[in-house]
Amino acid sequence: MSAVTATVSEDKMGARTKPAAPDEGARLGFRLTLPAQILVLFISAFPLLMQLYISVTDWSPLSGVGWWNAWEMWNSFANYTDLAADTRFWSALQRTAIVMLVCVPAEFLLGLALATLFADDFPGKRIFYSILLMPMMVVPAVAGYMFFMLFQSGGPVNDILSRIVGTPITIAWLSDPNLSLIAVMVADIWQWTPLMFLILLAGLVGVPEDQMKAATLLGANAWQRFVTIVLPKMKTIIIIALAIRVIENFKIFDTLYIMTGGGPGVATETISVYIYKVTTQDLIWGYVAAIALAILIVLSVVAVYAMKHMAKAREVPA
Amino acid sequence: MKRSVPFEIFRYAAILAAMAVTLVPILWMVSMAFKPIGEWSATGADLTWWPKQPTLSNFQFVFGHSTNELIVALDHTAVKPILSSLLSAVFGTVIAMSAGTAAAYGLSRFGSGQNLPLALIQLRLFPPMAVMIPVMIMWAFLNLNDTWWGLALIYGIVTLPFAFWLMKTFFDDMPREIEEAALVEGCSRLRVFTRITLPMMRAPLASAALFVFILNWSDYLIALLLTTREWVTIPVYMASLSSSMTGQLYGAKAALGLIAAVPPVIMGIAIQRHLVRGLTFGALKQ
Numbered sequence: 019m020s021a022v023t024a025t026v027s028e029d030k031m032g033a034r035t036k037p038a039a040p041d042e043g044a045r046l047g048f049r050l051t052l053p054a055q056i057l058v059l060f061i062s063a064f065p066l067l068m069q070l071y072i073s074v075t076d077w078s079p080l081s082g083v084g085w086w087n088a089w090e091m092w093n094s095f096a097n098y099t100d101l102a103a104d105t106r107f108w109s110a111l112q113r114t115a116i117v118m119l120v121c122v123p124a125e126f127l128l129g130l131a132l133a134t135l136f137a138d139d140f141p142g143k144r145i146f147y148s149i150l151l152m153p154m155m156v157v158p159a160v161a162g163y164m165f166f167m168l169f170q171s172g173g174p175v176n177d178i179l180s181r182i183v184g185t186p187i188t189i190a191w192l193s194d195p196n197l198s199l200i201a202v203m204v205a206d207i208w209q210w211t212p213l214m215f216l217i218l219l220a221g222l223v224g225v226p227e228d229q230m231k232a233a234t235l236l237g238a239n240a241w242q243r244f245v246t247i248v249l250p251k252m253k254t255i256i257i258i259a260l261a262i263r264v265i266e267n268f269k270i271f272d273t274l275y276i277m278t279g280g281g282p283g284v285a286t287e288t289i290s291v292y293i294y295k296v297t298t299q300d301l302i303w304g305y306v307a308a309i310a311l312a313i314l315i316v317l318s319v320v321a322v323y324a325m326k327h328m329a330k331a332r333e334v335p336a
Numbered sequence: 337m338k339r340s341v342p343f344e345i346f347r348y349a350a351i352l353a354a355m356a357v358t359l360v361p362i363l364w365m366v367s368m369a370f371k372p373i374g375e376w377s378a379t380g381a382d383l384t385w386w387p388k389q390p391t392l393s394n395f396q397f398v399f400g401h402s403t404n405e406l407i408v409a410l411d412h413t414a415v416k417p418i419l420s421s422l423l424s425a426v427f428g429t430v431i432a433m434s435a436g437t438a439a440a441y442g443l444s445r446f447g448s449g450q451n452l453p454l455a456l457i458q459l460r461l462f463p464p465m466a467v468m469i470p471v472m473i474m475w476a477f478l479n480l481n482d483t484w485w486g487l488a489l490i491y492g493i494v495t496l497p498f499a500f501w502l503m504k505t506f507f508d509d510m511p512r513e514i515e516e517a518a519l520v521e522g523c524s525r526l527r528v529f530t531r532i533t534l535p536m537m538r539a540p541l542a543s544a545a546l547f548v549f550i551l552n553w554s555d556y557l558i559a560l561l562l563t564t565r566e567w568v569t570i571p572v573y574m575a576s577l578s579s580s581m582t583g584q585l586y587g588a589k590a591a592l593g594l595i596a597a598v599p600p601v602i603m604g605i606a607i608q609r610h611l612v613r614g615l616t617f618g619a620l621k622q
Contacts, residue, residue, distance in 0.1 A: 051439040057435055057496055085473050156597050159596075163590075164361040164365050168364060
């Protein structure tokens with residue numbers, strides 16, 4: 019009670035100091051936020067307009083005219099109609115979805131399982147915790163290189179398999195179109211399960227212990243306690259963790275590109291790899307701009323929908 | 337809660353299995369980095385899990401053009417890529433932290449820039465690949481291509497959301513009594529911010545800066561698109577470490593990978609306490 023009254027009186031005190039300099043705070047606030055506003059504008063407004071402009075032309079950096087003269091190469095909306103018929107684009111999108119649908123749930127379940135093991139104290143907890151978090155701190159490109167080495171046909175993964183089976187195994191993981199996607203997903207799960215573990219453990223620790231004890235006394239078993247108490251309490255945290263991984267997984271590039279370069283053929287070509295290849299190899303930037311804008315628009319719609327949904331969830335008291 | 341013995345056995349078994357999966361890829365790279373050529377190029381049955389004759393020749397190779405073990409020599413040593421990674425990540429962090437901290441304080445205390453939280457989350461949502469065309473054109477126009485300062489600028493913008501959100505939650509959590517007392521004493525609001533708030537927030541600032549540095553240091557895609565020769569960063573340089581004569585230079589790549597991996601892992605462990613807050617845009621605290 020006393021803490022509450024103290025805050026109120028401080029607020030009054032703060033209010034009393036304000037009239038002395040009515041807009042000093044507002045002016046300082048404006049000046050402090052200005053650099054960030056400029057950077058955001060610099061990277062969003064102008065580039066978006068430029069992208070929109072280029073996307074309705076055939077412009078490429080090799081076309082010999084500056085991008086501002088791209089209107090000379092106006093192609094009505096051919097880039098967008100091409101995109102609708104671009105099977106390589108759609109299969110890249112589909113592959114990105116498959117990677118996401120395998121990796122994110124796998125990371126979530128493994129992370130949740132690990133988090134439940136770490137929910138209470140036990141000897142060695144801190145050191146195990148630190149080590150288990152290491153993969154997410156490894157530079158993704160370096161992680162990609164690690165798994166590139168591990169999955170060589172004469173490499174350690176096959177060596178372990180050979181020892182288990184007893185006969186030499188030489189699976190060409192990265193050059194087999196069916197297996198390369200699996201290898202890439204294994205690398206992603208290795209690197210990002212720790213993130214799920216970290217976030218979900220933070221949520222798990224916040225579950226009130228007295229409720230758990232009460233439920234135990236009432237005869238609830240571990241699974242019932244988990245479903246009726248832990249999961250509802252962790253709902254928001256689970257949504258946040260999944261949202262972060264879905265967003266980041268959609269962008270998947272570094273590890274994958276180093277391991278397979280999107281190959282063999284297009285076997286591991288996800289959306290980022292596809293755009294990268296069209297940008298740097300085919301150099302048709304007008305078309306790339308159209309792809310990029312299409313993705314940005316779809317993502318924005320999803321984002322607005324998700325934010326509204328989350329705002330609604332926040333209004334309901336937990 | 338008291339746990340049963342079988343549960344404890346299960347727990348340790350599961351954790352040890354997870355530790356093995358976690359560590360094998362890392363240790364394999366460490367092992368490769370210290371293997372002589374005969375061992376790092378061995379495959380199949382000749383595979384050695386741990387270097388029989390540990391050597392520093394891989395490090396010698398990436399830093400000094402050549403070693404007497406390898407017939408190939410490098411055109412460029414790893415020194416400049418390491419410098420490039422370091423400069424771009426450090427100055428990118430400076431840009432993100434300065435703009436982010438100032439904006440976070442402006443919003444947290446004076447309610448300015450209400451649009452920033454959402455705008456910055458959106459910035460993070462979009463794949464960098466989808467905005468790189470205009471960035472490449474702009475950077476070429478501004479003569480920023482293939483420079484560490486050009487990389488630093490884009491890194492500063494890309495990691496601004498994290499700097500802003502982290503500092504915002506730190507400022508929101510900070511008790512305001514001292515600031516208000518200083519205001520009553522007649523300090524200007526700017527002076528309160530620079531002379532009282534910032535020094536008090538030294539530890540959170542350091543954690544946020546380390547967090548942002550790790551993100552900048554971890555970049556590959558942006559450097560791949562914006563640098564070509566002079567100022568390539570470590571991951572981009574690594575990819576060039578394969579020659580038609582020797583194929584993949586596993587040992588040299590592993591040595592370089594180790595150099596790239598060590599700083600963020602150490603920093604990450606140092607700021608473990610704040611990782612959750614940083615990664616969830618302050619939505620969660622530990």
